[in-house]
Amino acid sequence: xxxxxxxxxxxxxxxxxxxTINCTYTATGYPSLFWYVQYPGEGLQLLLKxxxxxxxxxxxxxxxxxxxxxxxxxxxxGSVQVxxxxxxxxxxxxxxxxxxxxxxGTRLTINP
Amino acid sequence: xxxxxxFPSHSVIEKGQTVTLRCDPISGHDNLxxxxxxxxxxxxxxxxxxxxxxxxxxxxxxxxxxxxxxGGTYSTLKVQPAELEDSGVYFCASSLNxxxxxxxxxGTRLTVV
Numbered sequence: 376x377x378x379x380x381x382x383x384x385x386x387x388x389x390x391x392x393x394x395t396i397n398c399t400y401t402a403t404g405y406p407s408l409f410w411y412v413q414y415p416g417e418g419l420q421l422l423l424k425x426x427x428x429x430x431x432x433x434x435x436x437x438x439x440x441x442x443x444x445x446x447x448x449x450x451x452x453g454s455v456q457v458x459x460x461x462x463x464x465x466x467x468x469x470x471x472x473x474x475x476x477x478x479x480g481t482r483l484t485i486n487p
Numbered sequence: 488x489x490x491x492x493x494f495p496s497h498s499v500i501e502k503g504q505t506v507t508l509r510c511d512p513i514s515g516h517d518n519l520x521x522x523x524x525x526x527x528x529x530x531x532x533x534x535x536x537x538x539x540x541x542x543x544x545x546x547x548x549x550x551x552x553x554x555x556x557x558g559g560t561y562s563t564l565k566v567q568p569a570e571l572e573d574s575g576v577y578f579c580a581s582s583l584n585x586x587x588x589x590x591x592x593x594g595t596r597l598t599v600v
Binding site for chain 2: 379411416417418419420421464466473474475476477478479480
């Protein structure tokens, strides 16, 4: 079945550091890929998505590229801020299916 | 416009008791989903409603869980009787249709003691 594996946390960085959170997936066909973020005390929010190979999703300075050859969708940001502290979830939805399959989440803490 | 709203935000109950979680989707969203995250692990799909009908309930763990969506508006998820392993965060999401973004609520943190 479909599955998502993401980098285990927690991850702690200093402000303005470069961020990478790794995400790989297993799926049949051509899934859509997502990154969700949960800020403290809030619900899950869609951060970015990509629906086909080589697409790049981007939002709020974050980027992720759908790499079919490596079945990956790594999240990157060039310069993180304290306000980026949150839990990040990689997810996929299989072809023709709306339900999401999530990774285990990565807690990110940015220190000033 | 209000987002997806879940009640209560926290619930602590004893093993063997019954708990009912409620989700109010965004108005007009026919699709409603329940997910849960147990013990800091991955968020897992429970079920999917289209209006009042259960489209997919493949993720429901066992028959102690009952989800309803009478009238195709809000939904309830009842756990009866609750067990310790049911502790976790229960998320609800809604979407306009099956190929549009799903919006999530803040979740209900359930603790069974």
